[in-house]
Amino acid sequence: GAGVSQSPSNKVTEKGKDVELRCDPISGHTALYWYRQSLGQGLEFLIYFQGNSAPDKSGLPSDRFSAERTGGSVSTLTIQRTQQEDSAVYLCASSLRGRSVAGELFFGEGSRLTVL
Amino acid sequence: GQNIDQPTEMTATEGAIVQINCTYQTSGFNGLFWYQQHAGEAPTFLSYNVLDGLEEKGRFSSFLSRSKGYSYLLLKELQMKDSASYLCAPSGGYNKLIFGAGTRLAVHP
Numbered sequence: 754g755a756g757v758s759q760s761p762s763n764k765v766t767e768k769g770k771d772v773e774l775r776c777d778p779i780s781g782h783t784a785l786y787w788y789r790q791s792l793g794q795g796l797e798f799l800i801y802f803q804g805n806s807a808p809d810k811s812g813l814p815s816d817r818f819s820a821e822r823t824g825g826s827v828s829t830l831t832i833q834r835t836q837q838e839d840s841a842v843y844l845c846a847s848s849l850r851g852r853s854v855a856g857e858l859f860f861g862e863g864s865r866l867t868v869l
Numbered sequence: 870g871q872n873i874d875q876p877t878e879m880t881a882t883e884g885a886i887v888q889i890n891c892t893y894q895t896s897g898f899n900g901l902f903w904y905q906q907h908a909g910e911a912p913t914f915l916s917y918n919v920l921d922g923l924e925e926k927g928r929f930s931s932f933l934s935r936s937k938g939y940s941y942l943l944l945k946e947l948q949m950k951d952s953a954s955y956l957c958a959p960s961g962g963y964n965k966l967i968f969g970a971g972t973r974l975a976v977h978p
Contacts, residue, residue: 796956796958844911858914
C-alpha cells in the first residue's frame with residue numbers, strides 16, 4: 754500500500770480481555786517496528802522484525818505481550834489479559850533497511866488502546 | 870545504558886529562529902534522526918545525520934557531533950504550523966530508533 758496501515762484505529766476494552774492490533778507495512782519494507790506512546794510521553798520501543806524473525810524483542814513490557822509477522826508483511830501485536838497501564842497509542846513503523854544500516858522509519862497512524 | 874535528553878517545552882515567535890538541543894547516550898550508533906509529531910498524528914521524518922556536521926534542508930537544519938553525543942535541530946522562519954513536538958532519535962543496532970520524550974514547540978504570532 755501507499756503507507757503503513759494500522760487497525761483498529763481505536764479500541765476500547767475491559768481489563769482482563771485480550772486484544773490484537775494489526776499492522777500492514779509499506780510493500781517491500783523488510784523491517785517492521787512496534788512502538789508504544791503513552792499520553793504526553795515519548796515513543797517506547799517494543800519489538801523489531803526483519804522479515805518474519807524478531808531479532809530484538811527487548812522492549813516488550815511483559816510476557817502478556819507478543820507479536821508475530823507472517824509472509825514478511827503483516828504483523829500482529831497481541832496483548833493478553835489487558836491492564837489499565839496498557840492504555841496507549843501503539844505505533845507501527847516500517848523501513849527498507851534494518852540490521853546495521855540506518856533508514857527512515859515510516860509510521861502508521863497508530864492504534865489507540867483504552868483499557869477500562 | 871541509553872539516554873536521550875532534550876528540553877520539554879520551548880516557545881518562539883513566528884518568523885524567528887529556534888534551536889532544539891539533544892544529548893544522547895546509546896549502545897551502538899548508526900546515525901541520528903529528527904522527527905516531527907503534530908498532536909494526535911504519527912511522527913514524520915525531518916532529517917538524518919550520520920557524519921559530524923550540519924545538514925541543511927530548506928528551513929530545517931540538523932547538526933551532529935558524535936564525539937560529544939550532541940545534536941541540534943534548527944528551525945528558521947518559523948511558521949504557526951511548526952507548532953509540534955520534535956523527537957530526537959539516535960539509531961542503534963538493527964536501525965532501532967530510541968526516541969527521547971520530545972520537545973513541544975509552541976509558535977506564537
